Amino acid sequence: MKELKEYKEMISKCSKCGNCQYYCPTFKVSRIEPFVARGRIELVSAALDGRIEEFSDLFMKRMNQCLLCGNCSQFCPPGVEAEKIITAMREECVAQKGVTGVLKNVKDSVAAVGNITGDAPANRMLWLENMAEPLKGLKVNEPAEYAYLAGCVPTLYPSSYSIPQAFVTILSNAGVSFTLLGAEEICCGYPLLMGGMREEAKIAALKNINKLKELGIKKVVTTCPSCYHMWKDYYPELVETDEPIEVVHASVLLQELTNKNELQFNEKKLVVTYHDPCDLGRKSGIFDAPREILTSIPGVELREMKFNRLSAMCCGGGGNLEMNDAELSSQVAQERIKQAINTGATILVTSCQQCKRTLQNAARQMRARIKIMELNEMVKENLRN
Amino acid sequence: MTGSISKSLIEEISNLVGSENVLSSPEDLLCYAFDAAPGLYKSKPEVVVSVENKEQIIKLVELAAANKIPIYTRGGGTNLSGGALPVANGLVLSTLKMNKILEVDAENLTATVEPGVVIQDLIEVLMPHGLMYPPDPGTVNTATMGGSAAENSGGLRGLKYGVTKHYVIGLEAVFADGSIARFGGKTVKNVTGYDMVSLLVGSEGTLGIITELTVKLIPIPEYRRSLLAVFMDLDKAAQAIHDIIANKVIPATLEIMDKFTVQTIENYKKIGLPMEAEAVLLIELDGIKEAALKEAQLVEEILRNNDASEIRIAQTDAERDAIWEARRAALPALVRIKPTTILEDATVPRSKVPEMIRALRDIANKYNLTIGTFGHAGDGNLHPTILTDENDKEEMERVEQAVEDIFKAALELGGTLSGEHGIGLSKARFLEWEMGTAGVAILHKIKVALDPDGILNPGKMTSA
Ligand SMILES: Cc1cc2nc3c(=O)[nH]c(=O)nc-3n(C[C@H](O)[C@H](O)[C@H](O)COP(=O)(O)OP(=O)(O)OC[C@H]3O[C@@H](n4cnc5c(N)ncnc54)[C@H](O)[C@@H]3O)c2cc1C
Ligand code: SF4
Ligand code: SF4
DSSP states (O other), X not given: OOOGGGGHHHHHTOOOOOTHHHHOHHHHHHOOGGGSHHHHHHHHHXXXXXXXXXXXXXXHXXXXXXXXXXXXXXXXXXXXXXXXXXXXXXXXXXXXXXXXXXXXXXXXHHHHHSSSSOOOGGGGGHHHHTOSSOOSXXXXXXXOSEEEEOOHHHHHSGXXXXXXXXXXXXXXXXXXXXXXXXXXXXXXXXXXXHTTOHHHHHHXXXXXXXXXXXXXXXXXXXXXXXXXXXXXXXXXXXSOOSSOOEEEEHHHHXXXXXXXXXXXXXXXXXXXXXXXXXXXXXXXXXXXXXXXXXXXXXXXXXXXXXXXXXXXXXXSOGGGHHHHOHHHHHHHHHHHHHHHHTTTOSEEEESOHHHHHXXXXXXXXXXXXXXXXXXXXHHHHHBOO | OOOOOOHHHHHHHHHHHOGGGEEXXXXXXHTTSOOSOTTOOOOOOSEEEEOOSHHHHHHHHHHHHHXXXXXXXXXXXXXXXXXXXXXXXXXXXXXXXXXXXXXXXXXXXXXXXXXXXXXXXXHHHHXXXXXXXXXXXXXXXXXXXXXXXXXXXXOTTHHHXXXXXXXXXXXXXXXXXXXXXXXXXXXXXXXXXXXXXXHHTTOTTSSOEEEEEXXXXXXXXXXXXXXXXXXXXHHHHHHHHHHHHHTTOOOSEEEEEEHHHHHHHHHHHOOOOOTTOSEEEEEEEEESHHHHHHHHHHHHHHHXXXXXXXXXXXXXXXXXXXXXXXXXXXXHHHHTTSSEEEEOOOBOOGGGXXXXXXXXXXXXXXXXXXXXXXXXXXXXXXXXXXXEXXXXXXXHHHHHHHHHHHHHHHHHTTOBSOSSSOOTTTTGGGHHHHHHHHHHHHHHHHHXXXXXXXXXXXXXXXXX
16 A cells, blocks of 8 residues: 555556546446546646645545445556555545544544444344354354454344354354454454555554464454455555465355355255455455355356446445445445346345445335345355255 | 626526536536546636536526536547637536437437437447447447537448448537527438538537437448458558458458557567567458458458468457457557557548558657557558657657647648547647638638637637
């Protein structure tokens, strides 16, 4: 992660060709220039040259309306990475103006209780206590091959409990050795980093790494694409350590288990479509694992949306947009639901709790007849025995 | 004439279109101070209005006319000649929210669309009908039907299928006095009155605001065959182009890339293009399978007879994509080298392509500039691409002189200033070189007759 001034050359390379219009989700739903990469980059550039007031409320709002999804930069002819430039500008805004709005609450609550909602740490275990068929012998804070980091949203938003519930059931059935961190799990720091709070994110990273060292654990598995991306790509940059911790995304672990025939499925005639979470797909290059798992369920037909894999459109939940502009976030999610409906699928599967939440809300608002499921939920529902 | 827009007028506009469709903060206006044309002066409009229907356009034009406020119509904002730039304050009218495809008439082979429809969206809607709208500028995913009609855009398929003007057969537009009129329609033949459709196509937003377009469609060709040929001698490549046409083969696409472009693509993408090639030709034949294959065979022979050092013929879709990947990579590869890319489109008669390429090489040497040339060799429309840096004042002066020399060279070879990117702001002062004083005066008279107060896209093309 570079600082803003290091992006000057990249900023000057934006030729204003407009190619980003085709890929930018916020542009698709608004069709105005301040909501697309080239407009945002022009704003940053003008702020740096003193052509506009640098940290006006509207300026900062415009910076915060980017999903940081990276779809534009993937296809940008000169390779301008808008999401990185905008993240650096957000950092600059925080340095100048401090943290404002909802993000301030997030910052304070991560510092105080280690999660984004402000819940008491013990609430992190409610999903486990709520399981219809409680699992016996689950480890909490004990040595094991993997630590399963369930993440803030799945453990603190009741509508997402089913994701860690499904995942631990699958792991237990397959005999994988893992431990939960329970009430001692804390936020990975990604929302802070994307909100321009590098120092605060660093503190979170350090705490997390030390916690695992304490338990003597070398491998982390997570169902959350953002935790995954943070641990894999940003932790090494934020915290120097001689023993890097290996991080695995749940979908990759499930793919291994499927290949080893540890997971077997009942036949089900279904047409599904798959939504790539930005942090898992475009940012981490994991496209095939979730698809292979889905198509290994006999009878499942996978149909791709028009924008898939590298060009997969963000669900609307990226870059803290839901906190910054809920209306815009919802419009993006509704657009994505339309793309899913166009495939004729009856189920949209994704591998991210945040994508599931935003897409599910949008589908509900649109009264759309499409079911939104997270990959682990889908796998558990179709497991044989 | 540069009437400034008062707060109360902005309020009136907001009442008309809804405040969510009006942008007036300095931050937002800044995002409309550019289009895709490089190196031009950036000035902000006073207000940006996204219209949703033609009634709003009529009312907006009436307001602007009464207050003598300039209107800059804007589609995707991807033009390369500064056509959508607000140069004298005023109002940017964005058509992007008028993006409905009103009708696909498969029986009459026409489609009727609103001006803000993106070309690719139309192409996709036509596919299930087995129909196609051929004009495909490089910006097919972002350029609008209104903007590409106003620029009379071309594309890769120009040689066989022509350009935008060959497909727009009906138009509706709002004029500077707020009147609205419709010309042409669904019939291919129409000689009623002056050919106003032709006048409005390519008028760059200076004569009227296009509110609806009817375009002609053709069946999607049943079969396509792509070839790539490498030449160690530019003249041999040129001779091959000549021989292909002389043998009565009209490829859908016939593209050339010069040595510098080929090397840049290879450095960027590693597609396996030979670094020592003087020119690469990319060719696509399409039509009925038997015919396309026969033509491809003939083309292959011609390429061989002209000593092509390597010929690749795509046998599968993947191989075809690989060939066109090379062409698609040309601009992205070139724009990575320097901060500013000046993409020209001076066009010459087909037979003069080699002379033009040599002239471009001399110009690059004379002014010590980096110029990569690629383009539509089949129709003589080359894209000399100057790689430079807007902030390097001294070099930009040389660039300006080089651009003038490019125009001169094209005109001397019997060509034109612009094959497809339009005149706009950047080429307005050269109009006379091609049309003479009398020609420009005629354009000016037409402009004044239709827009006496000069409120429609002032400063562009004729009113420079
Ligand atoms: C990378 C790149 C590649 C390109 N490749 C090609 C190519 O291959 N071939 C080619 O021909 N061009 C090409 N272009 C140029 C450009 O894409 C075309 O000119 C395009 O058709 C412009 O469409 P737009 O919607 O972006 O129009 P805009 O840029 O928004 O506007 C263009 C002009 O049309 C006017 N206008 C827009 N809408 C209306 C309307 N409804 N009524 C009246 N006037 C209107 C504007 O005032 C302006 O003068 C390329 C540009 C780029 C950046
Ligand atoms: S695609 Fe890249 S270069 Fe083109 S306008 Fe967008 S950010 Fe700029
Ligand atoms: S990162 Fe995503 S939201 Fe932001 S400008 Fe790029 S495509 Fe748009």
